[in-house]
Amino acid sequence: xxxxxxxxxxxxxxxxxxxxxxxxxxxxxxxxxxxxxxxxxxxxxxxxxxxxxxxxxxxxxxxxxxxxxxxxxxxxxxxxxxxxxxxxxxxxxxxxxxxxxxxxxxxxxxxxxxxxxxxxxxxxxxxxxxxxxxxxxxxxxxxxxxxxxxxxxxxxxxxxxxxxxxxxxxxxxxxxxxxxxxxxxxxxxxxxxxxxxxxxxxxxxxxxxxxxxxxxxxxxxxxxxxxxxxxxxxxxxxxxxxxxxxxxxxxxxxxxxxxxxxxxxxxxxxxxxxxxxxxxxxxxxxxxxxxxxxxxxxxxxxxxxxxxxxxxxxxxxxxxxxxxxxxxxxxxxxxxxxxxxxxxxxxxxxxxxxxxxxxxxxxxxxxxxxxxxxxxxxxx
Amino acid sequence: xxxxxxxxxxxxxxxxxxxxxxxxxxxxxxxxxxxxxxxxxxxxxxxxxxxxxxxxxxxxxxxxxxxxxxxxxxxxxxxxxxxxxxxxxxxxxxxxxxxxxxxxxxxxxxxxxxxxxxxxxxxxxxxxxxxxxxxxxxxxxxxxxxxxxxxxxxxxxxxxxxxxxxxxxxxxxxxxxxxxxxxxxxxxxxxxxxxxxxxxxxxxxxxxxxxxxxxxxxxxxxxxxxxxxxxxxxxxxxxxxxxxxxxxxxxxxxxxxxxxxxxxxxxxxxxxxxxxxxxxxxxxxxxxxxxx
Numbered sequence: 189x190x191x192x193x194x195x196x197x198x199x200x201x202x203x204x205x206x207x208x209x210x211x212x213x214x215x216x217x218x219x220x221x222x223x224x225x226x227x228x229x230x231x232x233x234x235x236x237x238x239x240x241x242x243x244x245x246x247x248x249x250x251x252x253x254x255x256x257x258x259x260x261x262x263x264x265x266x267x268x269x270x271x272x273x274x275x276x277x278x279x280x281x282x283x284x285x286x287x288x289x290x291x292x293x294x295x296x297x298x299x300x301x302x303x304x305x306x307x308x309x310x311x312x313x314x315x316x317x318x319x320x321x322x323x324x325x326x327x328x329x330x331x332x333x334x335x336x337x338x339x340x341x342x343x344x345x346x347x348x349x350x351x352x353x354x355x356x357x358x359x360x361x362x363x364x365x366x367x368x369x370x371x372x373x374x375x376x377x378x379x380x381x382x383x384x385x386x387x388x389x390x391x392x393x394x395x396x397x398x399x400x401x402x403x404x405x406x407x408x409x410x411x412x413x414x415x416x417x418x419x420x421x422x423x424x425x426x427x428x429x430x431x432x433x434x435x436x437x438x439x440x441x442x443x444x445x446x447x448x449x450x451x452x453x454x455x456x457x458x459x460x461x462x463x464x465x466x467x468x469x470x471x472x473x474x475x476x477x478x479x480x481x482x483x484x485x486x487x488x489x490x491x492x493x494x495x496x497x498x499x500x501x502x503x504x505x506x507x508x509x510x511x512x513x514x515x516x517x518x519x520x521x522x523x524x525x526x527x528x529x530x531x532x533x534x535x536x537x538x539x540x541x542x543x544x545x546x547x548x549x550x551x552x553x554x555x556x557x558x559x560x561x562x563x564x565x566x567x568x
Numbered sequence: 569x570x571x572x573x574x575x576x577x578x579x580x581x582x583x584x585x586x587x588x589x590x591x592x593x594x595x596x597x598x599x600x601x602x603x604x605x606x607x608x609x610x611x612x613x614x615x616x617x618x619x620x621x622x623x624x625x626x627x628x629x630x631x632x633x634x635x636x637x638x639x640x641x642x643x644x645x646x647x648x649x650x651x652x653x654x655x656x657x658x659x660x661x662x663x664x665x666x667x668x669x670x671x672x673x674x675x676x677x678x679x680x681x682x683x684x685x686x687x688x689x690x691x692x693x694x695x696x697x698x699x700x701x702x703x704x705x706x707x708x709x710x711x712x713x714x715x716x717x718x719x720x721x722x723x724x725x726x727x728x729x730x731x732x733x734x735x736x737x738x739x740x741x742x743x744x745x746x747x748x749x750x751x752x753x754x755x756x757x758x759x760x761x762x763x764x765x766x767x768x769x770x771x772x773x774x775x776x777x778x779x780x781x782x783x784x785x786x787x788x789x790x791x792x793x794x795x796x797x798x799x800x801x802x803x804x805x806x807x808x809x810x811x812x813x814x815x816x817x818x819x820x821x822x823x824x825x826x827x828x829x830x831x832x833x834x835x836x837x838x839x840x841x842x843x844x845x846x847x848x849x850x851x852x853x854x855x856x857x858x859x860x
Contacts, residue, residue: 235676283656332840342843343852345601345656346794349787350836361829485660520675525668532661533643537651 208546213492215542220490220534224527231526235519242515246524249514250507256514258386258396262463263480263506264499265398266291268405269460270484271491271498272412273326277344277453278493279416280445281429286333286348287457288481289355290326294458296359297325298465299472300367302378314381319404319462326458327451329355334450338443344450352481363474373474383467399467405499408456412495425449457481483509486532574815580773582811583711584609584782587766588789589796589803590714591759596798597722598755599735599855603659604644605763606786607666611640612764614670617777618677620687626772629687630707630765637764638757640666645756649749655857667780674779684777707769714762715807719800731755735853763789791839798853810835 229239250256270287277284284290301321305314333347367375383400387393416422427435428445436442464476483505490504491497505528512524588609592602612633619632644662647653671681678684690705703709722728730751733741738748766789771777788810796803817831 231672285656285660336840336844340844342840342845345603346790346843347840349603350791350839353784353787353836354833354840357829357832361827365827479664482660482664485657489657520672520681522668522672522675526665526672529661529665529668532657533647533653533665536653536657536661537647540652 212539212542212546213494213497216535216538217490217492219538219542220531223534224530227530228523228527231523232519237518242518242523245515245518246507246511250510254390254392255394255396256510258393258398259510260503260506261386261402262397262399262468263509264502265402265405265463265467266460266480267483267487267502267505268409268499269463270457270481271487271502272408272484272495273453273457273460274484275488275491275493275495275498276412276416276425276456277449278488279429280425280449281432282337282446282449282453283345284330284333284348284450284453284457285345285485286330286352286355286454286481287460287484288477288479289352289359290329290454290457291460291477291481292359293329293355293461294322294326295461295465295476296362296375296472297458298322298381298462299375299378302381302466302470303376305378305380307379309380311381315383315466318378318381318466319459322458322461322465323455324458326461327455330450330454330457331447334447334454337450338447360474363472367472369471374469375472377470378465381466382470383462385467397468399463401463401467404459404462405502408459409495409499412456416495421448457484483528486528489532489535574812574819577818578808578812578815579708579712581814582808583708584766584769584785585789585792585807585811586711586804587707587714587769588763588786589792589807590718590800591761591763591766592790592793593715593718593722593796593798593800593803594731594755594762595759596793596856597735597853598731598752599738599853599858600644600648600752600756600759601655601659601857602759602790602793603656604640604662604786605789606782606784607659607662607664608637608640608760608763609767609770609782609786609789610666610670610780611636612767613771613781614673614767614777615764616768616771617684617687620689620772621684625688626690629689629772630768633764633768633771634761637760637767640764641756641760644760645753649752649756663786670777671779674777682779686775687771687777689772689775705769705773707765707772710765711769715800715804722800727754732853735855738855738858788835791835794852795835795839795842797842797851 228243232239232242248256250260270291273287273290274284298318298321301318302314305317309317329351330348332351333342333344336342336347337344363373363375369376385393385396386398386400387396414422416426424435424440424445427438427440428442428449432442435445460480461472461476465472469476487498487501487505489501491499491501508524508528512521515521515523588605591608592605595602615636616629616633618636620626620629623629623631640662643665644658647658648655674680674682674684690707720728722732730741730746733744734746734748734751734755742748763786766785767782770781770785774781789807792803792806792810796806813831813834817828820826821828
């Protein structure tokens with residue numbers, strides 16, 4: 189009697205675990221989207237417009253034509269990088285709130301590299317060099333909170349936030365006093381390293397900023413998945429996030445993992461700058477990050493810190509961002525910014541709640557199983 | 569005379585920092601990370617403009633600021649206390665939410681993308697000395713007294729003792745019969761009220777609300793909280809120090825001795841250095857950011 193129930197439990201366990209993690213990860217997002225839709229309805233009604241009209245305009249302006257699709261893909265590319273940056277750090281138990289300045293520094297480094305390289309350098313080599321420069325720029329910014337956390341235990345949350353202001357002020361000074369084109373806030377255009385746009389190959393995307401950097405974003409997501417779940421370093425990173433003491437006991441140098449994870453996270457955010465600099469404008473411009481660094485937190489949260497989930501979450505938030513412009517004729521474009529914030533809040537609230545409910549129901553099921561087993565044992 | 573002008577200008581700049589930082593200290597001492605200060609201030613500023621516009625005087629503006637600030641606080645409280653949401657994420661989301669929401673309602677109420685119409689402030693107009701006249705503003709006095717009063721509240725009253733206990737060791741506090749959740753809620757509400765007054769000062773002083781008018785002041789206040797090691801009186805000194813640096817920057821404008829960007833960095837750099845423990849270690853309340 190007892191042995192059969194054990195076999196049953198073993199057989200059921202994997203299927204149940206998969207279902208459970210599905211529930212844990214997908215349910216909060218669905219709940220959040222439902223809440224955001226209701227909030228959106230209310231806001232649209234206060235403006236005296238019809239929610240159906242506004243939402244259909246939103247879909248038409250984003251996924252309804254090639255220009256809209258191109259813009260969504262362009263925005264999702266940067267968001268994928270900042271989302272991956274946040275998620276990777278988060279898996280190690282670190283909060284990298286500094287993607288905004290890491291992204292900006294990455295863009296600046298790429299623009300500087302592209303400007304310094306002569307036009308005669310072959311395109312592929314120039315792009316690789318610019319991407320490396322962007323990674324190094326972002327990584328250098330993130331290394332500071334990484335080192336302070338690893339060495340002194342200083343809260344990386346506060347250091348990254350404070351460093352955002354320092355780095356953005358520094359870039360502002362560098363650009364406005366040394367590198368800018370007169371009467372603008374951008375640098376001279378790069379000589380080499382441009383990434384071609386989708387429109388160059390498919391005319392339908394004409395006018396949109398979508399460019400082949402998005403393939404780099406997809407590659408980054410795939411490599412991150414492989415790194416996190418298939419390599420020793422990725423395993424160590426996750427162990428440090430789940431149980432730092434156990435990791436230390438198991439021979440992992442926790443400070444080293446913390447530092448290198450922050451550096452890697454910053455590199456990912458930095459590469460995001462390539463999308464704007466190499467793929468869109470061809471120069472660094474003050475304020476190009478425009479909140480994409482902070483939105484990375486939302487992307488990682490909704491993508492449940494999984495690289496593949498992040499790609500989809502990036503598309504969602506890019507759609508909201510572009511959708512705001514599409515509905516601006518009827519309601520202020522800030523409507524979708526509000527909805528973005530509501531989604532973040534709702535996911536942040538429902539994740540622990542869903543986990544609590546699952547824990548409760550599992551405990552209840554276990555208790556029932558135990559009583560029925562002991563009753564059965566009592567009979568034999 | 570130059571010294572006096574410098575001092576008065578420093579105080580004027582310091583008032584919103586003092587108020588927001590008082591809110592920050594209160595929130596963090598009960599164990600909730602105060603990343604939403606910027607959003608709280610901005611909602612207070614918008615509420616002040618709204619109240620003053622419809623009420624016709626600055627007192628209605630203060631009321632409006634408190635209502636808006638407490639509404640914002642209640643979102644933070646529900647998210648962090650009831651649902652145990654991650655406090656860093658909630659803080660970031662609140663800041664995004666309030667920037668977007670104030671822009672949305674600016675369009676809805678005043679049909680403008682950038683600013684509200686002119687609203688009533690606290691006197692000071694037509695006075696002989698505009699600098700001194702700013703002391704007719706009650707918010708200035710609330711700002712000057714907020715942190716000393718908070719110091720008294722935290723260290724001399726039963727509420728303060730309980731608040732500190734909840735921020736350091738919530739389990740022990742709970743064992744002694746302190747209701748942790750309600751106490752944190754009280755701390756958060758006080759925090760939100762103080763920070764929103766900081767925003768109200770800005771809007772009433774400039775006689776209007778402008779888009780994103782807090783311009784990072786909430787984060788400078790947060791820097792002051794950490795640089796002042798969560799001790800109200802030290803935090804007050806930090807606020808005045810940061811304000812003095814800003815005044816210096818304004819006074820030196822045109823002299824071009826140091827690029828203004830480097831003076832802007834001072835509060836943030838000092839805070840990073842303090843966190844690293846290079847100049848007297850900043851140690852946060854033990855239970856800060858832990859939801860359970």
